[in-house]
Amino acid sequence: MPSTVTGAIASFSPALPLAVAYSGGADSTALLVACARKWPGQVRAVHVHHGLQAAADSFEQHCAAACRQLGVPLAVRRVDARHAPGQSPEDAARRSRYAALTAALQQEWGGAVKDIALAQHADDQVETMLLALSRGAGLPGLAAMPARWQRDGITWHRPLLKVPGPAIRQWLADEKIAWIEDPTNADDAFTRNRIRARLLPALEQAFPQFRETFARSAGHAAQAQQVLDEIARQDLERTGTPPAIKQLQTLSTARQANALRLWLRREHQASASAAQLAELLDQVAACTTRGHAIRIKVGHGFVQRQGDRLAWAMEPSATL
Structure with a gap:
């Protein structure tokens, strides 16, 4: 252009x-x-x-x-x-x-x-x-x-x-x-x-x-993100939407993070900070018992455990 x-x-x-x-x-x-x-x-x-x-x-x-x-x-x-x-x-x-x-x-x-x-x-x-x-x-x-x-x-x-x-x-x-x-x-x-x-x-x-040169770098980053999104969509087909925790655990940590980012962005227009995502990944890894609870602040809501899956709930104040 x-x-x-x-x-x-x-x-x-x-x-x-x-x-x-x-x-x-x-x-x-x-x-x-x-x-x-x-x-x-x-x-x-x-x-x-x-x-x-x-x-x-x-x-x-x-x-x-x-x-x-x-x-x-x-x-x-x-x-x-x-x-x-x-x-x-x-x-x-x-x-x-x-x-x-x-x-x-x-x-x-x-x-x-x-x-x-x-x-x-x-x-x-x-x-x-x-x-x-x-x-x-x-x-x-x-x-x-x-x-x-x-x-x-x-x-x-x-x-x-x-x-x-x-x-x-x-x-x-x-x-x-x-x-x-x-x-x-x-x-x-x-x-x-x-x-x-x-x-x-x-x-x-x-x-x-x-x-x-900045525009070229932005283009390279966008192209790389498209590849990651393709992989995330494939992984979410395996885990289901919302993601099943046991299926998530079969993925590498990096692919779990990639899939969760896309799930949050695509389904809930939410974005996790690096600290929030790291905590969520730790909780997913530790979730090996029926009574293990997960509830982590992400964006304008929370990621929480709901049965055998992760779910996302909006903060009550964000719906007003």
């Missing part, structure tokens, strides 16, 4: 009509304008009003005016993106945003829109990988963000993943297209902002091709 806005959209082939997640910032503005130019009358916009800052209303007003000028229908979704105790503010906002975008596509425009484009770019991909490295993530984290995936009957796209952030802003300047700056982007309290302001310029100076 070419590393320019024009080239990226030229090679982008989603199903139409297409929705674009539109915040009003530089990246989503470039994406929306480029798509609207390529597919006149076939593009819709979704703006998520997070309500987290005083400027949120003006963001919505800007997006509405821009969409009127482009002739693009706009759907606005208002969400409560405040984070729960112990939850990352960025993670809370991200979850709220994806839920709002999903609801918009399912409920707006007669449900005819099944594809949506997001504006993450090459710098966002690098930031995601650096965050994953800082947290000791495994292959799923190092694979960073996929360019395309499906969830809830919707196909999600990131057509700008090979385009550097500065190239997007230069394209907007050349095209004389206005956008809004989110003041939180300059807030050093957010880890991503510190990476963007401090690490990316240093990487640019030391390794000018870092975006391309």
Whole structure:
């Protein structure tokens, strides 16, 4: 995929009509304008009003005016993106945003829109990988963000993943297209902002091709994860779903971990930390008597023993 806005959209082939997640910032503005130019009358916009800052209303007003000028229908979704105790503010906002975008596509425009484009770019991909490295993530984290995936009957796209952030802003300047700056982007309290302001310029100076090489590494990690998922699916066919403990015990520890990760992710959208998974594996190994109990916190729930199998139960507070 070419590393320019024009080239990226030229090679982008989603199903139409297409929705674009539109915040009003530089990246989503470039994406929306480029798509609207390529597919006149076939593009819709979704703006998520997070309500987290005083400027949120003006963001919505800007997006509405821009969409009127482009002739693009706009759907606005208002969400409560405040984070729960112990939850990352960025993670809370991200979850709220994806839920709002999903609801918009399912409920707006007669449900005819099944594809949506997001504006993450090459710098966002690098930031995601650096965050994953800082947290000791495994292959799923190092694979960073996929360019395309499906969830809830919707196909999600990131057509700008090979385009550097500065190239997007230069394209907007050349095209004389206005956008809004989110003041939180300059807030050093957010880890991503510190990476963007401090690490990316240093990487640019030391390794000018870092975006391309990071992207290759992410691709290698994603490919390796696909192989592990294939093995995990085969192992889960043997253990059953939910997994039978005795069948799990016939697998090597590494394959048990691999199968359990996929089971939790696929069936319950849960992810175990390294410590939680290690404890769970220890408990599975020790589970040799009928009375052995297992109950381990994982994500927003618990993995526990239920008869001869493992089961997952959501925390009561997570269902509210």
